[in-house]
Amino acid sequence: MSDGPSRGIDRRAFMKSALAIGGASALSACLDRTSDEDVPRGTTETDPSSLPERQHAWNDALARDDAGNPEPVQHRLLLLLDYDGDGAPSDADRRTVADALDALERAYAWRHDGLLSTMAYSPAYFDRFETDLPESVDLPAPTALASFEDPALDTPDAILHLASDHAHVLLAVEQALTGETDALNGVSVDATLTDVFSVAQRRTGFKGDGHPADNQDARGVPTSKPVPDDAPLYMGFKSGYTETQASEDRVTIESGPFAGGTTQHASHMRLNLEQWYEQDDREARVGKMFCPYHAEHDVVEGAGDNLGTDAAMSKAKPAAEAAETDGFVGHSQKMFGLREDGRPLILRRDFDSTDGGHAGLHFVCYQRAISEFVATREAMNGDDLAGDSPLGRRDNNGILQYIDVANRGNYLVPPRSLRALPTPRGDA
Amino acid sequence: MREDDSGPASDASSPPRRVSRRSFLAASATGAITGLAGCSSLNLTSDETGDSSGSENATVADRPDAVYYPTHVDGMLLSGVRKANGYACALTYTMPHAFWLVTGERATRAGPTADDEIHVMPVVWDAETGQRLTDLNPVLRFRDGGRVLTSDAPWPMLAQQMGFHFGDNVALPGGGTYDVTLRVGAPAARHTGALATPDSATFDFSLAYSPKELDAISYRTLDQAGERGAVEPMDMTAVPSAALPKPDALPGRLLGTGTAGDAAVVATVLDDATRFGGDDSDVYLAVSPRTPYNRYPLPMAGLDARVGGTTHDLRETIDGELGHHYGAAIGGDVEDAPVTVSVDVPPQVSRHEGYETAFLDTPRVTLGE
Numbered sequence: 001m002s003d004g005p006s007r008g009i010d011r012r013a014f015m016k017s018a019l020a021i022g023g024a025s026a027l028s029a030c031l032d033r034t035s036d037e038d039v040p041r042g043t044t045e046t047d048p049s050s051l052p053e054r055q056h057a058w059n060d061a062l063a064r065d066d067a068g069n070p071e072p073v074q075h076r077l078l079l080l081l082d083y084d085g086d087g088a089p090s091d092a093d094r095r096t097v098a099d100a101l102d103a104l105e106r107a108y109a110w111r112h113d114g115l116l117s118t119m120a121y122s123p124a125y126f127d128r129f130e131t132d133l134p135e136s137v138d139l140p141a142p143t144a145l146a147s148f149e150d151p152a153l154d155t156p157d158a159i160l161h162l163a164s165d166h167a168h169v170l171l172a173v174e175q176a177l178t179g180e181t182d183a184l185n186g187v188s189v190d191a192t193l194t195d196v197f198s199v200a201q202r203r204t205g206f207k208g209d210g211h212p213a214d215n216q217d218a219r220g221v222p223t224s225k226p227v228p229d230d231a232p233l234y235m236g237f238k239s240g241y242t243e244t245q246a247s248e249d250r251v252t253i254e255s256g257p258f259a260g261g262t263t264q265h266a267s268h269m270r271l272n273l274e275q276w277y278e279q280d281d282r283e284a285r286v287g288k289m290f291c292p293y294h295a296e297h298d299v300v301e302g303a304g305d306n307l308g309t310d311a312a313m314s315k316a317k318p319a320a321e322a323a324e325t326d327g328f329v330g331h332s333q334k335m336f337g338l339r340e341d342g343r344p345l346i347l348r349r350d351f352d353s354t355d356g357g358h359a360g361l362h363f364v365c366y367q368r369a370i371s372e373f374v375a376t377r378e379a380m381n382g383d384d385l386a387g388d389s390p391l392g393r394r395d396n397n398g399i400l401q402y403i404d405v406a407n408r409g410n411y412l413v414p415p416r417s418l419r420a421l422p423t424p425r426g427d428a
Numbered sequence: 429m430r431e432d433d434s435g436p437a438s439d440a441s442s443p444p445r446r447v448s449r450r451s452f453l454a455a456s457a458t459g460a461i462t463g464l465a466g467c468s469s470l471n472l473t474s475d476e477t478g479d480s481s482g483s484e485n486a487t488v489a490d491r492p493d494a495v496y497y498p499t500h501v502d503g504m505l506l507s508g509v510r511k512a513n514g515y516a517c518a519l520t521y522t523m524p525h526a527f528w529l530v531t532g533e534r535a536t537r538a539g540p541t542a543d544d545e546i547h548v549m550p551v552v553w554d555a556e557t558g559q560r561l562t563d564l565n566p567v568l569r570f571r572d573g574g575r576v577l578t579s580d581a582p583w584p585m586l587a588q589q590m591g592f593h594f595g596d597n598v599a600l601p602g603g604g605t606y607d608v609t610l611r612v613g614a615p616a617a618r619h620t621g622a623l624a625t626p627d628s629a630t631f632d633f634s635l636a637y638s639p640k641e642l643d644a645i646s647y648r649t650l651d652q653a654g655e656r657g658a659v660e661p662m663d664m665t666a667v668p669s670a671a672l673p674k675p676d677a678l679p680g681r682l683l684g685t686g687t688a689g690d691a692a693v694v695a696t697v698l699d700d701a702t703r704f705g706g707d708d709s710d711v712y713l714a715v716s717p718r719t720p721y722n723r724y725p726l727p728m729a730g731l732d733a734r735v736g737g738t739t740h741d742l743r744e745t746i747d748g749e750l751g752h753h754y755g756a757a758i759g760g761d762v763e764d765a766p767v768t769v770s771v772d773v774p775p776q777v778s779r780h781e782g783y784e785t786a787f788l789d790t791p792r793v794t795l796g797e
């Protein structure tokens with residue numbers, strides 16, 4: 001997927017980041033350019049219990065902004081993995097996976113400037129077993145989630161989400177996982193993930209102030225390079241305030257063999273930044289991202305660093321009222337009504353990408369049950385609003401106009417102790 | 429078919445090619461659709477070719493707050509017509525263009541950028557009734573071989589010659605042949621009568637264009653630019669008319685016609701409301717706001733109607749007979765009561781030049797007094 005143009009027809013050269021290219025030469029190029037190759041080592045050898053049992057427990061390991069919101073981890077790698085064996089996995093393979101993943105945490109500290117990860121498994125993976133997943137796990141196969149979208153439905157067996165503020169860490173980790181190196185940050189690596197899995201696809205990306213502006217050589221971005229220098233995402237706004245995210249507790253599975261785990265959705269969407277920046281104006285962008293109130297009252301400064309910990313969403317009218325009186329609704333506004341105890345149901349850890357040579361976003365999020373993601377996405381679709389107001393299905397309907405969903409996949413993130421080739425009953 | 433390929437429309441002795449293609453289209457009558465099978469682009473207009481350099485983005489300095497003649501009109505080309513799930517879709521295109529997006533009560537100009545190669549203008553209609561569908565928000569994927577180069581969701585758009593269509597400027601790597609998949613999802617408005625209501629439909633096109641061909645698209649400046657009025661609808665042989673029925677051609681009992689801002693508003697009452705979700709004792713009030721001169725629908729507006737002390741929310745509907753309108757099933761009758769129609773939200777449809785200053789306010793009009 002991380003391929004640039006295959007033919008010489010593009011008007012401009014597509015500049016790929018080292019991470020998007022991948023491989024040993026990209027790693028050395030990346031190291032040549034960096035002055036921060038010193039990355040904190042993991043503490044699992046001396047203190048194995050220093051890692052949280054919840055794989056998705058990243059928040060305590062993240063940097064914070066001035067308002068106290070967690071900062072996004074800057075570089076990301078998603079490896080979509082196919083299990084090479086037939087039928088139920090063997091214990092030997094399970095050990096290989098466990099060792100290969102353990103090595104990563106011996107090598108790097110569980111921190112944003114070290115390495116954070118989740119290893120997750122798809123419904124297709126669990127189909128290989130005679131027994132089904134327990135009721136306590138809600139993990140349907142992925143489907144299209146709007147009548148107007150036509151995504152490819154991803155069915156790898158597993159997906160490994162790797163995150164670090166250092167691109168070279170992700171490249172080095174990939175080398176270790178694929179057996180290209182047997183030492184990582186001075187720690188020896190004895191097991192190779194790709195002895196057991198094949199990499200079906202690698203997806204890469206970035207998030208955080210300045211990264212989108214540095215990655216404007218991609219289709220979908222006008223050559224005027226309109227993305228603001230300090231924007232953390234292509235669409236120009238900060239996302240993921242403390243109160244606009246579910247807590248890690250809220251997304252954690254509470255009972256059954258996978259208690260302490262969560263579910264993950266991973267979609268890929270192409271972005272139309274010409275429409276967003278060259279056709280719409282700032283007022284429309286603020287209104288369509290947040291709500292008409294924010295646009296009319298100039299609530300959002302720049303990327304939204306002034307919005308505290310809740311994006312000031314309590315100012316927004318109910319989406320149905322905005323649809324009928326303002327003629328357009330904001331993206332967040334449509335989902336505000338789903339909040340429970342003041343916070344959404346899903347924990348977003350999405351990031352931007354130039355995969356496929358096009359500006360895009362990998363929407364990775366975590367929630368207790370996939371149905372909670374689906375309910376959130378249905379609210380974002382605003383079907384009921386479009387059917388009974390001036391809104392179109394996509395037009396003036398939040399940010400639907402600007403995104404084309406290319407892929408969707410659903411996964412179970414087991415608790416850490418079950419992250420190596422789990423059985424549906426969590427008994428291996 | 430490319431400009432210089434041989435085909436049914438070009439032979440050495442034929443008059444200038446635009447005219448010949450035009451007459452080919454006209455001559456093939458029912459063949460308009462089938463006759464296109466082997467051709468990738470056909471001109472739909474008979475205007476003279478002119479120098480269009482830069483001027484397709486000019487505007488008149490003193491624009492009235494009403495429908496007015498634009499500075500110019502352009503020709504367009506047809507890539508093909510496809511049918512799926514009860515809908516038909518024509519993919520037409522022309523050179524990049526300025527247009528205006530409407531967000532609430534604001535219209536903002538969207539000029540073409542240096543990256544834009546082409547202005548795509550898909551038109552989707554109900555295959556059986558010929559009603560143009562305003563409520564679908566298609567998305568186009570442009571492929572080069574198997575790879576998706578880019579996606580674009582063209583805006584619901586109104587233009588004086590063409591009427592309602594979807595339109596956008598698209599950045600493509602350059603002239604060539606692209607596989608274009610156009611997908612529409614479920615309609616946003618209510619579809620009634622003989623209209624199809626599939627949950628989705630997909631149309632596959634092969635779009636071949638060259639910059640030379642786009643440059644040669646006919647272009648005509650208008651002497652009346654800036655004056656109130658509108659260019660006549662173009663006769664698009666392959667695509668059904670964009671105009672709504674004249675007031676006296678609407679079914680039901682005509683309640684009256686009036687104007688709200690610059691829009692003409694027609695209301696009619698149908699005795700049988702059952703196919704619009706009403707019960708046996710209800711009547712159906714259909715309100716049809718349309719552009720002056722050309723009778724184009726004004727979609728994506730928020731309307732209500734006050735009848736005998738009760739306010740009814742009017743629901744956007746496309747009907748096989750009434751066409752695009754806003755309607756409500758009403759208990760009892762509206763026989764003696766005048767109907768006051770209020771525009772609460774102006775039509776959110778995007779506009780080409782000549783429509784962008786009109787229909788942005790929230791007027792009211794009383795009919796049947």
Ligand code: HEM
Nearest residue numbers: 235237238239240241244311313332335336344361376377
């Ligand atoms: C291009 C894709 C997207 C971008 C750029 C984007 C960006 C944003 C931004 C800027 C906000 C407001 C700030 C904040 O609260 O974080 C927001 C809110 C939110 N977004 Fe998205 N988003 C995208 C897609 C999605 C998708 C696919 C979903 C899930 C269905 C989603 C779910 C949410 C939720 C739940 C909120 C918070 C709503 C609330 O305030 O209660 N977003 N998004």
